[in-house]
Amino acid sequence: MNGDPKGILQTRGLRKTFGGVHAVDGVDFLLTEGELRCLIGPNGAGKSTFFKLITGQLMPSDGQIFFGGSEVTTHASHEVARLGVGIKNQKPDVFDGLSTRENLWLAAQFAHDKAGAIEQVEQVIDRLQLGAFVHRLVGELAHGQRQWVEIGMVMAREPRLILLDEPSAGMGQEERLRTAELLKELNRTTTIVVVEHDMQFIKRIADVVTVFHRGRVLREAKVDVVLNDPEVRDVYLGRTEVT
Amino acid sequence: MGWLFSDFRRPAGERPGPVWWSFVVVATAVLLSLPLTLDLAQLLDLSVVFVLALLALSMSFLWGYVGILSFGQTAFFGLGGYVYAVAAMNWGDTTLPFLLGIAIPLAFAALLGVFMVYGKISDIYFSVMTLVITLILNRAMRATSGDQYVIGDVRLNGQNGIPGVPPLQVPWDSSVTLFIDHVYYLSVVLAVLVYVGLRLLLTTPFGRILVGIRENERRIELLGYDARRYKFAAFALSGGIAGLSGTMFAIWGNFVAPEMFGLGQAAEVIIWVIVGGKSTLIGPIVGTGVIQYLTSWLGTQGVGQVTLVLGAILIVFVLLFKDGLVPTLGAAIARVFAGRRESGGGGQ
Amino acid sequence: MDTLLVYAYQVAFSFSIFILISLGLAVIFGMMRVINLAQGEFIMLGAYACVVCTAFGLPLWLAVPAAGLIVGLIGIAVERTVIRFLYGRVLDTLLATWGLSLLLVGLVTTLAGPQSQSVPADLGGVSLGGLQVPAYGLVMIGSALAMLVGTYALWRFTNLGLIVRGTMQNPEMARALGTNTSMIYMLTFGFGSALTGLAGALLVPLFGASPTMGLFYIAKAFIAVISGGPWPLLGTLSASGLYGSIDGIVSFAFSSVLGEIAVLLVAILMLRLLPQGITGRLRKGL
Numbered sequence: 001m002n003g004d005p006k007g008i009l010q011t012r013g014l015r016k017t018f019g020g021v022h023a024v025d026g027v028d029f030l031l032t033e034g035e036l037r038c039l040i041g042p043n044g045a046g047k048s049t050f051f052k053l054i055t056g057q058l059m060p061s062d063g064q065i066f067f068g069g070s071e072v073t074t075h076a077s078h079e080v081a082r083l084g085v086g087i088k089n090q091k092p093d094v095f096d097g098l099s100t101r102e103n104l105w106l107a108a109q110f111a112h113d114k115a116g117a118i119e120q121v122e123q124v125i126d127r128l129q130l131g132a133f134v135h136r137l138v139g140e141l142a143h144g145q146r147q148w149v150e151i152g153m154v155m156a157r158e159p160r161l162i163l164l165d166e167p168s169a170g171m172g173q174e175e176r177l178r179t180a181e182l183l184k185e186l187n188r189t190t191t192i193v194v195v196e197h198d199m200q201f202i203k204r205i206a207d208v209v210t211v212f213h214r215g216r217v218l219r220e221a222k223v224d225v226v227l228n229d230p231e232v233r234d235v236y237l238g239r240t241e242v243t
Numbered sequence: 244m245g246w247l248f249s250d251f252r253r254p255a256g257e258r259p260g261p262v263w264w265s266f267v268v269v270a271t272a273v274l275l276s277l278p279l280t281l282d283l284a285q286l287l288d289l290s291v292v293f294v295l296a297l298l299a300l301s302m303s304f305l306w307g308y309v310g311i312l313s314f315g316q317t318a319f320f321g322l323g324g325y326v327y328a329v330a331a332m333n334w335g336d337t338t339l340p341f342l343l344g345i346a347i348p349l350a351f352a353a354l355l356g357v358f359m360v361y362g363k364i365s366d367i368y369f370s371v372m373t374l375v376i377t378l379i380l381n382r383a384m385r386a387t388s389g390d391q392y393v394i395g396d397v398r399l400n401g402q403n404g405i406p407g408v409p410p411l412q413v414p415w416d417s418s419v420t421l422f423i424d425h426v427y428y429l430s431v432v433l434a435v436l437v438y439v440g441l442r443l444l445l446t447t448p449f450g451r452i453l454v455g456i457r458e459n460e461r462r463i464e465l466l467g468y469d470a471r472r473y474k475f476a477a478f479a480l481s482g483g484i485a486g487l488s489g490t491m492f493a494i495w496g497n498f499v500a501p502e503m504f505g506l507g508q509a510a511e512v513i514i515w516v517i518v519g520g521k522s523t524l525i526g527p528i529v530g531t532g533v534i535q536y537l538t539s540w541l542g543t544q545g546v547g548q549v550t551l552v553l554g555a556i557l558i559v560f561v562l563l564f565k566d567g568l569v570p571t572l573g574a575a576i577a578r579v580f581a582g583r584r585e586s587g588g589g590g591q
Numbered sequence: 592m593d594t595l596l597v598y599a600y601q602v603a604f605s606f607s608i609f610i611l612i613s614l615g616l617a618v619i620f621g622m623m624r625v626i627n628l629a630q631g632e633f634i635m636l637g638a639y640a641c642v643v644c645t646a647f648g649l650p651l652w653l654a655v656p657a658a659g660l661i662v663g664l665i666g667i668a669v670e671r672t673v674i675r676f677l678y679g680r681v682l683d684t685l686l687a688t689w690g691l692s693l694l695l696v697g698l699v700t701t702l703a704g705p706q707s708q709s710v711p712a713d714l715g716g717v718s719l720g721g722l723q724v725p726a727y728g729l730v731m732i733g734s735a736l737a738m739l740v741g742t743y744a745l746w747r748f749t750n751l752g753l754i755v756r757g758t759m760q761n762p763e764m765a766r767a768l769g770t771n772t773s774m775i776y777m778l779t780f781g782f783g784s785a786l787t788g789l790a791g792a793l794l795v796p797l798f799g800a801s802p803t804m805g806l807f808y809i810a811k812a813f814i815a816v817i818s819g820g821p822w823p824l825l826g827t828l829s830a831s832g833l834y835g836s837i838d839g840i841v842s843f844a845f846s847s848v849l850g851e852i853a854v855l856l857v858a859i860l861m862l863r864l865l866p867q868g869i870t871g872r873l874r875k876g877l
Contacts, residue, residue: 551697557690
């Protein structure tokens with residue numbers, strides 16, 4: 001059985017159970033090539049688990065995942081990555097003991113030949129303005145800078161689909177604006193899914209928003225529709241009796 | 244003068260600079276000229292340092308750069324020695340046994356790697372399981388004292404070991420065998436080659452990915468690399484180097500015994516690497532030399548139990564000097580120079 | 592029928608040795624996650640404590656618990672001086688305890704000499720289906736089971752056991768509830784050491800005491816606890832059953848070395864087939 005030919009990413013009845021708790025509980029999700037989709041929802045809604053299921057960091061308890069039309073449900077992390085899925089996890093997930101340049105190189109090296117990899121690294125350094133700390137160990141950088149390095153690593157791989165889990169967390173206002181601009185620019189060539197909490201940020205970048213709640217998809221609509229939806233507001237304000 | 248040290252302090256992934264290369268050339272030249280001034284007994288003592296330094300390098304490569312602590316190195320070391328001894332005594336020729344002494348431990352490491360790396364057991368279980376395997380091999384080899392334990396014409400002799408292991412012959416003329424000073428030259432050249440080879444390996448894509456695995460295995464996987472393949476290859480390579488060390492040990496001493504597999508041997512390797520410092524490749528070589536001389540000095544002083552002292556050294560280094568001698572001294576020297584001049588080198 | 596009985600005895604005997612040598616490790620490694628490579632030397636210390644106590648005129652049945660107590664106290668001393676600085680640093684713990692292992696072997700060799708010493712049990716034999724087996728073997732089987740059941744009961748049914756289990760599972764929470772977790776770690780380590788010392792003392796009449804005897808047990812103990820998986824006691828029990836059977840049967844039919852090698856091979860296979868251990872599929876608990 002194949003996925004929807006329109007969708008670059010699709011899940012059917014995706015479910016993940018941790019010791020009796022359904023972290024992701026039957027999610028049907030369809031993403032079209034070229035989209036920039038935002039995922040929102042309160043803490044514990046299952047967004048990060050959803051990302052980890054797609055990228056093979058966790059194995060689904062039930063359901064299917066399709067990428068580019070073929071099934072990847074039981075693929076290991078590196079196999080999913082090779083098909084062209086890049087992810088930035090919620091916590092900075094970088095090589096702390098290596099320099100910024102080495103971090104980027106490890107990412108670029110996979111997809112390019114020797115000269116191409118070096119060129120790609122330089123491009124990313126320029127684009128993200130990382131020039132000031134290419135030789136510093138990433139473990140010594142500030143939180144926001146490490147986020148940038150990680151985004152740079154994802155970019156250097158040139159994936160078809162990028163999953164970003166709270167890319168603007170721990171950043172100042174100016175950095176957030178830069179991140180938003182960067183995502184819009186990346187979106188010209190790449191499909192992107194972003195998990196975010198910052199509504200200003202979401203309004204700035206998103207077209208369609210998917211709302212997660214208790215492991216399920218609660219709403220999926222244009223950003224202004226979703227943000228004015230009383231049920232969604234209830235969920236965010238902490239009133240949990242959703243009907 | 245800080246530039247003198249900067250070559251040793253740059254990140255492993257970058258190519259070593261001219262200072263490092265000059266150091267290698269000068270050190271090699273000095274070591275190769277030592278036979279002019281030393282007598283044969285001293286050369287014999289010094290040879291074994293470089294033979295065992297190979298073993299230390301095989302461990303510190305795996306531990307310091309890939310992040311896997313394998314106690315199996317002594318198993319591969321012992322296996323290499325026994326393979327060379329048994330094959331050379333059966334066949335008379337030594338070239339093929341020398342190569343087998345590297346190839347069979349490498350294959351054995353690969354076999355274990357299939358089970359342990361692809362079994363996805365955690366790093367710490369990896370350490371413990373390699374230790375268990377070493378112990379069992381040691382016990383098995385000790386139990387081969389009976390007449391029935393014969394490979395070809397060679398009795399394994401249990402815990403008495405196999406004496407009379409033939410010296411290495413020149414590959415093109417089996418009537419020419421290596422004498423003590425030749426063994427010294429060979430050990431120095433092999434140690435330098437393996438040191439330089441591993442250092443350069445770290446600048447290749449393969450080497451950088453290994454370091455990436457040490458730093459963050461999940462991120463390596465998310466970038467699309469199959470981390471298991473790289474760990475497997477690194478483990479097999481280090482098994483081959485340990486096998487080379489064991490083969491050279493058998494050639495050096497004309498003797499193999501189950502102690503080569505023993506826990507005592509395994510502990511000594513760990514101590515060399517820890518004392519020298521596992522975050523560099525030169526550290527373990529220094530550590531091997533220092534501890535070898537310390538133990539033989541303790542032996543002549545009649546202080547009794549050398550293991551007692553080694554045990555205490557191990558505890559003290561783990562608790563107080565985790566980085567080892569070379570990095571600790573390096574950092575101290577760097578601090579002194581940084582105090583004089585403002586230009587501190589980046590990296591570590 | 593007779594052969595069957597003898598096999599049953601052999602299996603039970605190997606089983607009890609596995610239980611004895613790995614029970615202390617099940618507490619120290621299985622529960623506390625402290626990889627103690629000096630575990631074999633704690634067995635050795637227990638054996639020597641037993642030898643020394645009987646030399647001072649204590650009867651064997653008193654010397655054994657005394658040895659357990661002595662090694663328990665040594666364990667507490669070790670925990671206070673070395674282990675407590677290394678919690679959470681798994682690899683460093685492993686290395687430091689290995690140093691400790693070497694140090695203890697060196698120390699005991701210096702003090703007592705390298706030769707083996709023993710204490711006779713003098714219980715005679717028991718006829719089992721027409722075949723004589725040493726009565727002391729039955730005592731060992733019984734003691735092993737009693738120690739296992741006793742440890743289980745202590746953990747499961749006493750308040751102290753509950754505090755210990757809580758501390759091991761979530762030390763921050765235990766501290767927040769007012770538990771002195773440092774004290775609990777110390778006591779648990781001491782308890783595991785005492786069990787180990789007891790085992791060493793019980794082994795003396797059969798295998799004697801020598802400085803390097805720890806080597807013979809350390810590998811088996813780790814194999815049993817690792818294969819057992821996340822439920823230390825249940826896991827150790829089932830792994831001991833499995834390896835004890837293999838060891839007992841192969842040793843009796845061929846030789847003890849083949850028995851050990853068979854155990855190792857099965858252990859590696861188990862690791863491949865059940866990387867989480869025998870109890871890995873059960874939910875984490877005791």
